[in-house]
Amino acid sequence: MKVQAEKLTEFCTEVLMAAGLSRDEAWYQADCMVEGDLRGIGSHGVSRLYYYASRVKAKVISAGAEPVILSESGAVMTIDGKNGIGPKVGRWTMDRCIEGAKKQGAFFASVKHGNHFGIAAYYTEYAARQDMIGISICNSDKSVAPYGGAVPMLGTNPISVAIPAGKHPPFILDMATSVVARGKIVLADKEGRDIPSDWAVDKDGNPTSNPKQALGGTLLPLGGPKGYGIGLLIDIFCSCLAGAFNSRQVGRFWDDFENPQNVGFFMGAFDISKFVDIETFKQKMDSTIDEFHACPAAPGYGEVMVAGEPEYRKKQKQLKDGIELSNAIFEDLQKLSIEYNIPMQF
Ligand SMILES: NC(=O)c1ccc[n+]([C@@H]2O[C@H](COP(=O)([O-])OP(=O)(O)OC[C@H]3O[C@@H](n4cnc5c(N)ncnc54)[C@H](O)[C@@H]3O)[C@@H](O)[C@H]2O)c1
Numbered sequence: 002m003k004v005q006a007e008k009l010t011e012f013c014t015e016v017l018m019a020a021g022l023s024r025d026e027a028w029y030q031a032d033c034m035v036e037g038d039l040r041g042i043g044s045h046g047v048s049r050l051y052y053y054a055s056r057v058k059a060k061v062i063s064a065g066a067e068p069v070i071l072s073e074s075g076a077v078m079t080i081d082g083k084n085g086i087g088p089k090v091g092r093w094t095m096d097r098c099i100e101g102a103k104k105q106g107a108f109f110a111s112v113k114h115g116n117h118f119g120i121a122a123y124y125t126e127y128a129a130r131q132d133m134i135g136i137s138i139c140n141s142d143k144s145v146a147p148y149g150g151a152v153p154m155l156g157t158n159p160i161s162v163a164i165p166a167g168k169h170p171p172f173i174l175d176m177a178t179s180v181v182a183r184g185k186i187v188l189a190d191k192e193g194r195d196i197p198s199d200w201a202v203d204k205d206g207n208p209t210s211n212p213k214q215a216l217g218g219t220l221l222p223l224g225g226p227k228g229y230g231i232g233l234l235i236d237i238f239c240s241c242l243a244g245a246f247n248s249r250q251v252g253r254f255w256d257d258f259e260n261p262q263n264v265g266f267f268m269g270a271f272d273i274s275k276f277v278d279i280e281t282f283k284q285k286m287d288s289t290i291d292e293f294h295a296c297p298a299a300p301g302y303g304e305v306m307v308a309g310e311p312e313y314r315k316k317q318k319q320l321k322d323g324i325e326l327s328n329a330i331f332e333d334l335q336k337l338s339i340e341y342n343i344p345m346q347f
Contacts, residue, residue: 002331003323008347010035012334013050019341020054021064026086033088033119038324041315044184045120048191048330050337052254053086053117059258062086062116068093076101078110079243084261087118091137091266095124098270099133106275111243112266115139117254121161122175122312124268129163129171132279134271136162139264140239142251145179146219148229151206153219156248157183158235163309165273167283169290173309178232179220186212186220187255191329239265 013031018024030053038046056062066085070078078097082090094110101108118124121137128135141156159182161175177183180200189196190212198208201215209215222228240247245265252262273282296305319325326334338345 002326002328004326004347005323006035006039006320009038009047009324012338012343012345012347013047015343016050016054016337016341017057019343020057021060022057022086023065026064026089029089029092030086030119033123035324036123037120038326039316039319040120040122040312041319042120042182042312043327043330044182044188046324046330047326047334048188049119049184051333054337054341055258056116056254057086061252061258061261063261066090068112070097076105076108078108080110080112082112082115082266084114084116084263087116087264088123090115091118091124091268092127094266094268095128095135095137095270098135098268099128099131102133102270102272102275107269107271109267109269111238112268113243113245113263114261115245115264115266116262117141117264118266120175121159122163122173122309125161125163125175126171126173128270129165129173132165132273134162134164134273136160136269137266138235138238138268139266140236140245140248140251141264142253142262143248144183144220145222145229145232146202147233148222148226151219154249155222155229155232155236156251157220158232158239158248160231160235164286165283166286166290167280168287169307170313171309172286172290172307173312175309175312176223178223178228178235180223180228181220183216183220186215190216191333192327193329235267238267243267 010031014027017027034047063084066083068090069081072079098108124137125135138160140158143153145155157177157179159177163173165171195210198210201220203209203214203218243265246263252260
Protein backbone atom coordinates (compact mmCIF):
# COMPACT_ATOMS: atom_id res chain seq x y z
CA MET A 2 0.00 0.00 0.00
CA LYS A 3 1.42 3.41 -1.02
CA VAL A 4 0.16 6.62 0.57
CA GLN A 5 1.02 10.24 -0.21
CA ALA A 6 2.89 11.91 2.69
CA GLU A 7 0.52 14.89 2.91
CA LYS A 8 -2.58 12.70 3.19
CA LEU A 9 -0.94 10.51 5.82
CA THR A 10 0.12 13.59 7.83
CA GLU A 11 -3.41 14.99 7.72
CA PHE A 12 -4.94 11.69 8.84
CA CYS A 13 -2.50 11.36 11.76
CA THR A 14 -3.05 15.02 12.72
CA GLU A 15 -6.80 14.48 12.87
CA VAL A 16 -6.51 11.28 14.92
CA LEU A 17 -4.22 13.03 17.41
CA MET A 18 -6.63 15.98 17.60
CA ALA A 19 -9.48 13.57 18.29
CA ALA A 20 -7.31 12.11 21.08
CA GLY A 21 -7.00 15.59 22.64
CA LEU A 22 -4.14 17.61 21.09
CA SER A 23 -4.47 21.04 19.44
CA ARG A 24 -3.96 21.11 15.65
CA ASP A 25 -0.50 22.63 16.11
CA GLU A 26 0.64 19.94 18.58
CA ALA A 27 -0.93 17.16 16.53
CA TRP A 28 0.73 18.41 13.34
CA TYR A 29 4.22 18.32 14.88
CA GLN A 30 3.72 14.74 16.06
CA ALA A 31 2.24 13.68 12.72
CA ASP A 32 4.96 15.44 10.71
CA CYS A 33 7.68 13.80 12.81
CA MET A 34 6.21 10.31 12.30
CA VAL A 35 5.68 10.80 8.57
CA GLU A 36 9.24 12.14 8.25
CA GLY A 37 10.36 8.87 9.88
CA ASP A 38 8.42 6.85 7.31
CA LEU A 39 9.61 9.03 4.41
CA ARG A 40 13.20 8.44 5.51
CA GLY A 41 12.58 4.68 5.62
CA ILE A 42 12.61 4.52 9.42
CA GLY A 43 9.30 2.72 9.78
CA SER A 44 10.07 1.94 13.43
CA HIS A 45 9.54 5.66 14.14
CA GLY A 46 6.76 6.27 11.66
CA VAL A 47 2.99 6.00 11.77
CA SER A 48 3.38 2.52 13.27
CA ARG A 49 3.54 4.53 16.54
CA LEU A 50 0.34 6.52 16.00
CA TYR A 51 -1.65 4.21 18.27
CA TYR A 52 0.83 4.72 21.12
CA TYR A 53 1.00 8.53 20.89
CA ALA A 54 -2.78 8.82 20.54
CA SER A 55 -3.36 6.44 23.46
CA ARG A 56 -0.88 8.34 25.65
CA VAL A 57 -2.65 11.63 24.85
CA LYS A 58 -6.08 10.08 25.43
CA ALA A 59 -4.90 8.66 28.78
CA LYS A 60 -3.50 12.15 29.62
CA VAL A 61 0.01 10.87 30.29
CA ILE A 62 1.07 13.37 27.61
CA SER A 63 -0.20 16.84 28.54
CA ALA A 64 -2.21 18.48 25.76
CA GLY A 65 -1.82 22.26 25.64
CA ALA A 66 1.46 22.28 27.59
CA GLU A 67 3.90 25.06 26.70
CA PRO A 68 7.62 24.63 27.44
CA VAL A 69 9.08 27.02 30.02
CA ILE A 70 12.63 28.43 30.17
CA LEU A 71 13.91 27.73 33.68
CA SER A 72 17.27 29.46 33.35
CA GLU A 73 19.56 31.02 30.75
CA SER A 74 23.24 31.82 31.15
CA GLY A 75 25.67 32.66 28.35
CA ALA A 76 25.17 30.05 25.64
CA VAL A 77 23.20 27.66 27.82
CA MET A 78 19.50 27.28 28.59
CA THR A 79 17.50 24.85 30.74
CA ILE A 80 13.92 24.10 29.76
CA ASP A 81 10.96 22.35 31.38
CA GLY A 82 9.06 20.59 28.61
CA LYS A 83 5.97 20.44 30.88
CA ASN A 84 5.19 16.94 29.60
CA GLY A 85 4.16 18.38 26.22
CA ILE A 86 4.17 16.37 22.98
CA GLY A 87 7.79 15.49 22.14
CA PRO A 88 8.31 16.88 18.60
CA LYS A 89 6.73 20.26 19.42
CA VAL A 90 8.87 20.71 22.53
CA GLY A 91 11.91 19.44 20.61
CA ARG A 92 11.49 21.82 17.65
CA TRP A 93 10.81 24.69 20.09
CA THR A 94 14.06 23.82 21.87
CA MET A 95 16.01 23.67 18.60
CA ASP A 96 14.58 27.09 17.68
CA ARG A 97 16.02 28.49 20.93
CA CYS A 98 19.40 26.88 20.09
CA ILE A 99 19.41 28.36 16.55
CA GLU A 100 18.45 31.83 17.82
CA GLY A 101 21.18 31.63 20.46
CA ALA A 102 23.79 30.34 17.98
CA LYS A 103 23.06 33.23 15.58
CA LYS A 104 24.01 35.63 18.40
CA GLN A 105 26.80 33.72 20.12
CA GLY A 106 28.14 31.19 17.59
CA ALA A 107 26.90 28.14 19.49
CA PHE A 108 24.06 27.45 21.91
CA PHE A 109 22.92 24.46 23.95
CA ALA A 110 19.69 23.62 25.73
CA SER A 111 18.64 20.82 28.06
CA VAL A 112 15.03 19.71 28.57
CA LYS A 113 13.39 17.83 31.42
CA HIS A 114 9.80 16.50 31.52
CA GLY A 115 9.94 15.57 27.85
CA ASN A 116 8.13 12.83 25.95
CA HIS A 117 9.35 10.42 23.26
CA PHE A 118 10.64 12.72 20.49
CA GLY A 119 10.76 10.25 17.57
CA ILE A 120 13.70 10.40 15.15
CA ALA A 121 16.56 12.51 16.49
CA ALA A 122 17.19 13.80 12.93
CA TYR A 123 13.84 15.65 13.05
CA TYR A 124 15.64 18.36 15.01
CA THR A 125 19.12 18.28 13.48
CA GLU A 126 18.03 18.25 9.82
CA TYR A 127 15.86 21.29 10.66
CA ALA A 128 18.98 23.08 11.99
CA ALA A 129 21.06 22.05 8.96
CA ARG A 130 18.40 23.55 6.66
CA GLN A 131 19.23 26.86 8.36
CA ASP A 132 23.00 26.48 7.75
CA MET A 133 23.65 25.30 11.30
CA ILE A 134 25.31 22.17 12.60
CA GLY A 135 22.60 20.64 14.78
CA ILE A 136 22.99 18.06 17.53
CA SER A 137 20.24 16.27 19.42
CA ILE A 138 20.21 13.46 21.94
CA CYS A 139 17.60 12.04 24.28
CA ASN A 140 17.27 9.18 26.72
CA SER A 141 14.53 6.59 26.72
CA ASP A 142 13.18 3.79 28.91
CA LYS A 143 15.54 0.91 29.67
CA SER A 144 15.84 -1.83 27.06
CA VAL A 145 19.62 -2.18 26.52
CA ALA A 146 22.06 -4.07 28.74
CA PRO A 147 25.32 -2.38 29.72
CA TYR A 148 28.41 -4.11 28.27
CA GLY A 149 28.87 -7.28 30.31
CA GLY A 150 25.47 -6.89 31.97
CA ALA A 151 22.59 -9.37 31.85
CA VAL A 152 19.61 -7.02 32.17
CA PRO A 153 18.55 -3.73 30.53
CA MET A 154 19.69 -0.53 32.24
CA LEU A 155 19.89 1.99 29.42
CA GLY A 156 17.48 3.17 26.74
CA THR A 157 18.35 3.01 23.08
CA ASN A 158 19.40 6.64 23.72
CA PRO A 159 19.83 8.09 20.20
CA ILE A 160 22.18 10.74 18.89
CA SER A 161 21.95 12.78 15.71
CA VAL A 162 24.32 15.35 14.24
CA ALA A 163 23.44 17.06 10.95
CA ILE A 164 25.86 19.14 8.88
CA PRO A 165 24.82 21.00 5.72
CA ALA A 166 26.62 20.53 2.41
CA GLY A 167 26.27 22.33 -0.96
CA LYS A 168 25.32 20.16 -3.95
CA HIS A 169 24.97 17.08 -1.72
CA PRO A 170 22.28 16.46 0.88
CA PRO A 171 23.40 17.13 4.46
CA PHE A 172 25.52 14.65 6.38
CA ILE A 173 23.04 13.31 8.95
CA LEU A 174 24.23 10.80 11.47
CA ASP A 175 21.13 9.57 13.27
CA MET A 176 21.40 6.42 15.33
CA ALA A 177 20.39 4.51 18.40
CA THR A 178 23.25 3.52 20.71
CA SER A 179 21.93 -0.05 20.71
CA VAL A 180 22.69 -2.18 17.64
CA VAL A 181 19.33 -0.93 16.31
CA ALA A 182 16.35 1.01 17.59
CA ARG A 183 13.97 -1.12 19.72
CA GLY A 184 11.13 -0.03 17.42
CA LYS A 185 12.70 -2.08 14.60
CA ILE A 186 12.26 -5.23 16.69
CA VAL A 187 8.69 -4.25 17.62
CA LEU A 188 7.96 -3.68 13.91
CA ALA A 189 9.53 -7.02 12.91
CA ASP A 190 7.32 -8.71 15.51
CA LYS A 191 4.21 -6.95 14.19
CA GLU A 192 5.06 -7.84 10.58
CA GLY A 193 6.03 -11.44 11.40
CA ARG A 194 9.71 -11.14 10.41
CA ASP A 195 12.84 -12.61 12.02
CA ILE A 196 15.64 -10.28 13.12
CA PRO A 197 19.43 -10.66 12.80
CA SER A 198 20.74 -12.64 15.76
CA ASP A 199 23.21 -9.95 16.89
CA TRP A 200 20.56 -7.36 17.82
CA ALA A 201 19.44 -8.80 21.15
CA VAL A 202 19.58 -11.77 23.52
CA ASP A 203 16.66 -13.67 25.07
CA LYS A 204 15.89 -13.71 28.79
CA ASP A 205 18.53 -16.42 29.33
CA GLY A 206 21.22 -14.40 27.54
CA ASN A 207 21.22 -16.45 24.32
CA PRO A 208 21.36 -14.73 20.90
CA THR A 209 17.95 -14.84 19.23
CA SER A 210 16.42 -14.03 15.86
CA ASN A 211 12.91 -14.24 17.29
CA PRO A 212 11.64 -10.68 17.89
CA LYS A 213 9.29 -11.76 20.73
CA GLN A 214 12.14 -13.46 22.59
CA ALA A 215 14.36 -10.42 21.94
CA LEU A 216 11.74 -8.08 23.41
CA GLY A 217 11.46 -10.35 26.45
CA GLY A 218 15.25 -10.32 26.88
CA THR A 219 17.55 -7.38 26.34
CA LEU A 220 18.90 -5.37 23.40
CA LEU A 221 22.68 -5.14 23.02
CA PRO A 222 24.72 -1.95 22.90
CA LEU A 223 26.19 -0.92 19.55
CA GLY A 224 29.85 -1.99 19.31
CA GLY A 225 30.07 -3.49 22.81
CA PRO A 226 31.65 -1.18 25.43
CA LYS A 227 31.83 1.77 23.00
CA GLY A 228 28.09 1.99 22.32
CA TYR A 229 27.48 1.32 26.01
CA GLY A 230 29.75 4.27 26.84
CA ILE A 231 27.94 6.61 24.44
CA GLY A 232 24.52 5.40 25.66
CA LEU A 233 25.48 6.09 29.27
CA LEU A 234 27.00 9.44 28.33
CA ILE A 235 23.66 10.41 26.74
CA ASP A 236 21.80 9.22 29.83
CA ILE A 237 24.07 11.38 32.02
CA PHE A 238 23.46 14.50 29.88
CA CYS A 239 19.70 13.88 29.91
CA SER A 240 19.26 13.00 33.58
CA CYS A 241 22.15 14.43 35.66
CA LEU A 242 22.46 17.61 33.56
CA ALA A 243 18.92 18.15 32.25
CA GLY A 244 17.21 16.93 35.43
CA ALA A 245 14.92 14.42 33.71
CA PHE A 246 14.61 10.78 34.79
CA ASN A 247 17.44 8.40 33.91
CA SER A 248 16.74 5.38 31.67
CA ARG A 249 16.06 3.19 34.71
CA GLN A 250 13.30 5.61 35.75
CA VAL A 251 11.88 6.88 32.43
CA GLY A 252 8.26 5.75 32.01
CA ARG A 253 7.77 2.87 29.57
CA PHE A 254 6.60 4.13 26.17
CA TRP A 255 4.95 0.96 24.89
CA ASP A 256 2.85 -0.26 27.79
CA ASP A 257 2.71 2.24 30.66
CA PHE A 258 -0.29 4.46 30.01
CA GLU A 259 -0.49 5.73 33.59
CA ASN A 260 2.76 7.62 34.17
CA PRO A 261 4.41 10.48 32.25
CA GLN A 262 7.79 9.48 30.84
CA ASN A 263 9.96 12.44 31.99
CA VAL A 264 12.44 11.92 29.15
CA GLY A 265 15.45 14.26 28.92
CA PHE A 266 16.68 15.99 25.73
CA PHE A 267 19.92 17.82 25.05
CA MET A 268 20.21 19.87 21.88
CA GLY A 269 22.65 22.32 20.37
CA ALA A 270 23.36 24.41 17.30
CA PHE A 271 26.60 25.79 15.86
CA ASP A 272 26.41 28.75 13.49
CA ILE A 273 28.94 27.68 10.84
CA SER A 274 29.24 31.23 9.47
CA LYS A 275 30.73 32.34 12.81
CA PHE A 276 33.59 29.86 12.24
CA VAL A 277 34.21 30.03 8.49
CA ASP A 278 32.65 31.45 5.34
CA ILE A 279 29.53 29.32 4.79
CA GLU A 280 29.99 28.83 1.04
CA THR A 281 33.62 27.74 1.51
CA PHE A 282 32.44 25.31 4.20
CA LYS A 283 29.80 23.81 1.92
CA GLN A 284 32.31 23.40 -0.92
CA LYS A 285 34.61 21.55 1.48
CA MET A 286 31.70 19.38 2.63
CA ASP A 287 30.93 18.54 -1.00
CA SER A 288 34.53 17.61 -1.79
CA THR A 289 34.74 15.52 1.40
CA ILE A 290 31.59 13.62 0.40
CA ASP A 291 32.92 13.28 -3.19
CA GLU A 292 36.08 11.64 -1.79
CA PHE A 293 33.98 9.02 0.01
CA HIS A 294 31.82 8.42 -3.04
CA ALA A 295 35.01 7.76 -5.00
CA CYS A 296 36.10 5.02 -2.57
CA PRO A 297 36.07 1.63 -4.39
CA ALA A 298 33.28 -0.60 -3.10
CA ALA A 299 34.21 -3.75 -1.19
CA PRO A 300 32.93 -7.11 -2.56
CA GLY A 301 29.19 -7.36 -1.98
CA TYR A 302 28.69 -3.58 -1.69
CA GLY A 303 27.57 -1.49 -4.63
CA GLU A 304 28.93 1.87 -3.48
CA VAL A 305 30.11 3.96 -0.53
CA MET A 306 27.64 6.48 0.90
CA VAL A 307 27.82 8.91 3.82
CA ALA A 308 25.42 9.09 6.78
CA GLY A 309 22.02 10.46 5.87
CA GLU A 310 22.29 9.47 2.22
CA PRO A 311 20.25 6.23 2.30
CA GLU A 312 17.45 8.08 4.12
CA TYR A 313 17.63 11.08 1.77
CA ARG A 314 17.28 8.82 -1.30
CA LYS A 315 14.39 6.94 0.26
CA LYS A 316 12.64 10.20 1.09
CA GLN A 317 12.97 11.57 -2.47
CA LYS A 318 11.58 8.32 -3.89
CA GLN A 319 8.68 8.13 -1.45
CA LEU A 320 7.77 11.81 -1.88
CA LYS A 321 7.27 10.97 -5.56
CA ASP A 322 5.81 7.45 -5.38
CA GLY A 323 4.09 7.52 -1.98
CA ILE A 324 5.08 5.98 1.36
CA GLU A 325 5.07 2.20 1.43
CA LEU A 326 3.03 0.87 4.36
CA SER A 327 2.89 -2.82 5.23
CA ASN A 328 -0.48 -4.56 5.58
CA ALA A 329 -0.01 -4.78 9.36
CA ILE A 330 0.49 -1.01 9.69
CA PHE A 331 -2.36 -0.24 7.28
CA GLU A 332 -4.69 -2.42 9.37
CA ASP A 333 -3.60 -0.57 12.52
CA LEU A 334 -4.50 2.74 10.84
CA GLN A 335 -7.89 1.32 9.87
CA LYS A 336 -8.55 0.43 13.53
CA LEU A 337 -7.57 3.96 14.59
CA SER A 338 -9.81 5.40 11.87
CA ILE A 339 -12.76 3.55 13.45
CA GLU A 340 -11.75 4.27 17.08
CA TYR A 341 -11.42 8.03 16.50
CA ASN A 342 -14.02 8.30 13.73
CA ILE A 343 -11.57 9.87 11.27
CA PRO A 344 -12.06 8.72 7.65
CA MET A 345 -8.98 7.43 5.81
CA GLN A 346 -8.98 9.42 2.60
CA PHE A 347 -6.21 7.48 0.94
N1 LIG B 1 13.39 8.82 20.41
C1 LIG B 1 14.01 7.76 20.83
O1 LIG B 1 13.91 7.41 22.00
C2 LIG B 1 14.86 6.91 19.89
C3 LIG B 1 15.62 5.87 20.42
C4 LIG B 1 16.42 5.13 19.55
C5 LIG B 1 16.44 5.41 18.19
N2 LIG B 1 15.69 6.43 17.72
C6 LIG B 1 15.67 6.73 16.28
O2 LIG B 1 15.61 5.50 15.57
C7 LIG B 1 16.09 5.71 14.27
C8 LIG B 1 16.82 4.49 13.80
O3 LIG B 1 18.04 4.28 14.55
P1 LIG B 1 19.05 3.11 14.11
O4 LIG B 1 20.22 3.14 15.00
O5 LIG B 1 18.28 1.85 14.01
O6 LIG B 1 19.46 3.67 12.66
P2 LIG B 1 20.08 2.96 11.39
O7 LIG B 1 20.84 1.75 11.82
O8 LIG B 1 18.98 2.79 10.41
O9 LIG B 1 21.07 4.08 10.82
C9 LIG B 1 22.09 4.65 11.59
C10 LIG B 1 22.92 5.61 10.76
O10 LIG B 1 23.68 4.87 9.79
C11 LIG B 1 23.62 5.54 8.54
N3 LIG B 1 23.71 4.56 7.46
C12 LIG B 1 22.91 3.48 7.26
N4 LIG B 1 23.30 2.81 6.16
C13 LIG B 1 24.39 3.45 5.67
C14 LIG B 1 25.27 3.24 4.57
N5 LIG B 1 25.10 2.22 3.75
N6 LIG B 1 26.27 4.10 4.37
C15 LIG B 1 26.46 5.14 5.20
N7 LIG B 1 25.67 5.42 6.27
C16 LIG B 1 24.64 4.57 6.50
C17 LIG B 1 22.30 6.23 8.52
O11 LIG B 1 22.32 7.32 7.60
C18 LIG B 1 22.15 6.68 9.97
O12 LIG B 1 22.77 7.92 10.15
C19 LIG B 1 16.89 7.00 14.32
O13 LIG B 1 16.15 7.98 13.63
C20 LIG B 1 16.95 7.36 15.79
O14 LIG B 1 16.96 8.74 16.07
C21 LIG B 1 14.90 7.21 18.53
